[in-house]
Amino acid sequence: MTRQLRIGLFAVSASGLAALLLWAVAGLPDFGHYRQRYGLLLQQVAVGERHATNVVTAVVFDYRGFDTLGEELILFASVIGVALLLREVRDEAARLRDRMRSDAVGLIGIGFAAGLLVLGLYVIAHGPITPGGGFQGGVVVAAAFAIAYLAGDYRAYRRLTPQPALDFVEGVGAGGYAVVGIVSMLLGSAYLYNFGPLGEPGTLASAGSISILNIAVALEVSAAFVLLFTEFLEELSVMRAQGR
Amino acid sequence: MSYLPYALAVWIFVVGLYGVVTSRNFVHLVVCLTLTQSSTYVLLLAIGYVNRATAPVYADVPQGTKAVDPVVQALTLTDIVVSVTVAALLLALAIQVQKRNGTLDPDALTEMSG
Numbered sequence: 001m002t003r004q005l006r007i008g009l010f011a012v013s014a015s016g017l018a019a020l021l022l023w024a025v026a027g028l029p030d031f032g033h034y035r036q037r038y039g040l041l042l043q044q045v046a047v048g049e050r051h052a053t054n055v056v057t058a059v060v061f062d063y064r065g066f067d068t069l070g071e072e073l074i075l076f077a078s079v080i081g082v083a084l085l086l087r088e089v090r091d092e093a094a095r096l097r098d099r100m101r102s103d104a105v106g107l108i109g110i111g112f113a114a115g116l117l118v119l120g121l122y123v124i125a126h127g128p129i130t131p132g133g134g135f136q137g138g139v140v141v142a143a144a145f146a147i148a149y150l151a152g153d154y155r156a157y158r159r160l161t162p163q164p165a166l167d168f169v170e171g172v173g174a175g176g177y178a179v180v181g182i183v184s185m186l187l188g189s190a191y192l193y194n195f196g197p198l199g200e201p202g203t204l205a206s207a208g209s210i211s212i213l214n215i216a217v218a219l220e221v222s223a224a225f226v227l228l229f230t231e232f233l234e235e236l237s238v239m240r241a242q243g244r
Numbered sequence: 245m246s247y248l249p250y251a252l253a254v255w256i257f258v259v260g261l262y263g264v265v266t267s268r269n270f271v272h273l274v275v276c277l278t279l280t281q282s283s284t285y286v287l288l289l290a291i292g293y294v295n296r297a298t299a300p301v302y303a304d305v306p307q308g309t310k311a312v313d314p315v316v317q318a319l320t321l322t323d324i325v326v327s328v329t330v331a332a333l334l335l336a337l338a339i340q341v342q343k344r345n346g347t348l349d350p351d352a353l354t355e356m357s358g
Contacts, residue, residue: 030246032294034294039292046314056318086340130301
């Protein structure tokens with residue numbers, strides 16, 4: 001199919017699709033007048049039932065916690081997929097050797113990395129209380145390691161993120177989530193039903209098993225993202241070494 | 245005007261598809277696909293919006309304050325994670341295409357091989 005024909009075909013079908021989509025959204029409630037039922041109920045009960053002041057986190061890790069198990073495993077599977085796609089016999093000598101020579105960039109980078117690490121841990125820890133949680137904070141923590149690569153050199157980055165430790169942390173994060181669900185069953189309730197001390201709402205030690213699941217997801221997400229960075233950086237190092 | 249945010253989601257979706265169809269580079273194509281998926285964030289959050297309401301977080305405001313829908317926000321979070329995993333896998337595939345065929349142009353890969 002030629003390019004012109006393809007674009008012509010797209011123009012016809014896309015305008016049809018856009019018309020149908022616009023017709024569909026015209027049937028939605030007016031913007032800002034959503035008659036929430038499930039959401040309204042959760043807003044009313046979440047703080048009282050689960051002692052989590054962030055209702056979104058309560059939905060993610062409790063009321064719809066089983067969905068999040070699947071979501072976490074998608075990320076896990078994706079990391080496995082990327083590792084399989086990019087696997088090859090990598091020569092240790094071919095590792096990226098270029099080094100950041102500027103002390104100023106190194107110093108600023110370390111400052112940024114430290115700040116990001118603290119911010120990420122803060123966002124994770126306060127997941128059940130204020131906006132944030134394991135997913136968001138995990139990405140911020142992983143970004144701190146990416147900055148460490150940018151500010152330092154590749155070998156320093158690898159020393160900071162040893163593969164066995166990453167694999168272990170990712171496994172603990174993904175498996176821990178499933179295990180918490182089994183603990184709920186052993187305690188005589190449904191899978192992933194919130195157990196454990198609910199604590200005082202609005203404090204760090206609150207929301208029962210939401211906090212545990214939150215930390216499991218944070219471990220999984222940060223390790224998964226660092227593993228993804230590592231896979232792509234390895235690829236870059238091989239390409240550089242081969243002079244491409 | 246009250247349907248404008250929904251129309252915006254449709255617009256982002258169609259523009260993203262246009263980018264996918266006309267793309268000359270797999271990395272560009274992955275970015276366009278991510279853009280297409282981001283239209284669903286706009287749609288979900290627009291559906292859950294309630295006029296003059298706060299975020300569904302009761303750390304600072306008393307319980308019972310009018311708040312936007314927390315369920316669609318949780319769905320959007322799931323959506324973003326799925327989008328990232330898809331992008332990571334497709335970028336890995338793009339690297340393999342570049343290695344095997346020496347090009348990232350989808351139009352240059354008209355014949356199946358292997």
